[in-house]
Amino acid sequence: MQRALAASRGVRGRTSPNPWVGAVLVRGGRVVGTGATAPDGGPHAEARALAGGQRGGTLYVTLEPCAPFPGKRTQPCAEAIIEAGVERVVVALIDAEPRVQGRGVELLREAGVEVEVGDGAAEAAALLRPYLKQRETGRPYVIAKFAATLDGRIAAAGGDSQWITGEAARERAHEQRAWVDAILVGSGTALADDPALTARPGGAMAGRQPLRVVLDGRGRLSPEARLLGKPGRTLVATSHEADAGWKAALAEAGAQVVECEHDGAGLNLDQLLGALTERGVLSIWAEGGGAVLGSLFEGGHVDEAWAFLAPSVMGGDGVAAVGPAGVARAADAIRLRERTVELLGEDLLVRGYTGDWSPRVQ
Numbered sequence: 001m002q003r004a005l006a007a008s009r010g011v012r013g014r015t016s017p018n019p020w021v022g023a024v025l026v027r028g029g030r031v032v033g034t035g036a037t038a039p040d041g042g043p044h045a046e047a048r049a050l051a052g053g054q055r056g057g058t059l060y061v062t063l064e065p066c067a068p069f070p071g072k073r074t075q076p077c078a079e080a081i082i083e084a085g086v087e088r089v090v091v092a093l094i095d096a097e098p099r100v101q102g103r104g105v106e107l108l109r110e111a112g113v114e115v116e117v118g119d120g121a122a123e124a125a126a127l128l129r130p131y132l133k134q135r136e137t138g139r140p141y142v143i144a145k146f147a148a149t150l151d152g153r154i155a156a157a158g159g160d161s162q163w164i165t166g167e168a169a170r171e172r173a174h175e176q177r178a179w180v181d182a183i184l185v186g187s188g189t190a191l192a193d194d195p196a197l198t199a200r201p202g203g204a205m206a207g208r209q210p211l212r213v214v215l216d217g218r219g220r221l222s223p224e225a226r227l228l229g230k231p232g233r234t235l236v237a238t239s240h241e242a243d244a245g246w247k248a249a250l251a252e253a254g255a256q257v258v259e260c261e262h263d264g265a266g267l268n269l270d271q272l273l274g275a276l277t278e279r280g281v282l283s284i285w286a287e288g289g290g291a292v293l294g295s296l297f298e299g300g301h302v303d304e305a306w307a308f309l310a311p312s313v314m315g316g317d318g319v320a321a322v323g324p325a326g327v328a329r330a331a332d333a334i335r336l337r338e339r340t341v342e343l344l345g346e347d348l349l350v351r352g353y354t355g356d357w358s359p360r361v362q
């Protein structure tokens with residue numbers, strides 16, 4: 001199972017909207033096949049592990065093999081496993097996909113295959129959090145990220161924020177950008193920084209770029225903005241009231257423009273997250289700025305927080321890392337669960353889970 005988990009980790013985020021799964025086939029005490037899910041539309045991990053044509057054996061798989069359902073594009077893995085004469089299947093986690101949820105295991109057992117569930121469940125669930133949340137709730141998994149001074153400032157009063165943290169912290173952020181499905185920022189950040197919003201782990205442009213998402217209710221992003229000319233796709237969320245000529249100019253510059261309701265505080269985040277789900281987005285790396293992170297926390301949309309903290313102080317003139325989030329009393333502050341703390345060069349990375357959702361581990 002550890003090898004199956006490693007195979008899954010190797011394709012994390014590259015298979016959306018499908019889950020990243022790993023599978024290992026063992027016969028006579030030897031590993032005879034290893035597989036990980038191919039990008040959307042390609043073979044699943046189980047099919048790849050079975051591709052050697054070996055019959056029988058034990059298959060270790062990080063997520064329940066899929067069962068048939070209408071509209072399915074690949075052979076259901078449970079059927080492929082039965083056809084291959086596999087005698088025993090060890091499954092880490094039951095699938096949260098409502099069209100499968102236990103039916104894959106049932107099908108195997110009906111065919112006389114011995115099935116064991118739960119080995120490696122906690123690790124598989126941690127690895128598959130974005131997929132599990134999206135399938136259980138219909139909403140993407142949101143990671144709030146900010147790079148702040150010790151007193152929680154992400155930019156100077158004039159908007160300048162380059163750079164608050166050092167190279168190691170920025171490299172870590174690029175590694176994260178490289179596996180998520182979308183990077184999200186507000187118009188304040190897009191206008192102040194004119195960012196590229198590309199994933200460049202190790203300084204090189206990643207082959208697969210996350211969808212860039214800008215929240216821009218008043219239609220202020222320039223069609224000349226740097227991010228519009230970068231590899232990968234850009235989605236600009238705006239309001240119904242935004243200027244039609246501006247929308248056309250953005251579409252001409254290659255952006256997809258999506259309209260959401262705009263209440264006084266900003267664009268309706270439920271609608272935006274729904275629109276991103278429809279586009280197959282499982283995970284969102286929300287980079288700010290403060291206003292957008294505040295709204296995301298206030299709406300209960302944030303599942304995980306990554307705070308890169310520099311050993312510096314800016315004072316109250318700077319921009320707050322998280323804007324108004326609806327916290328009235330100290331006791332109501334949003335606390336992180338299962339925290340980890342790392343030192344990255346001179347900076348600290350504090351991260352943990354937030355929000356109401358946690359994966360169910362059987």
Ligand SMILES: NC(=O)c1ccc[n+]([C@@H]2O[C@H](COP(=O)([O-])OP(=O)(O)OC[C@H]3O[C@@H](n4cnc5c(N)ncnc54)[C@H](OP(=O)(O)O)[C@@H]3O)[C@@H](O)[C@H]2O)c1
Pocket residue numbers: 145146147148153154155156158159160161164185186187188189190192193215216217218219220265266267268269287288289290291292293295296319323
């Ligand atoms: N150090 C860091 O990690 C970091 C990261 C990012 C940004 N920054 C800095 O942060 C500063 C920008 O932060 P900011 O707080 O001023 O701006 P922001 O959060 O980037 O953008 C805020 C704007 O987004 C739009 N928006 C649309 N829907 C929204 C919603 N539901 N909730 C909130 N905003 C929504 C609003 O403009 P409309 O009304 O036009 O829609 C709002 O004014 C810049 O100086 C940037 O350099 C630092």
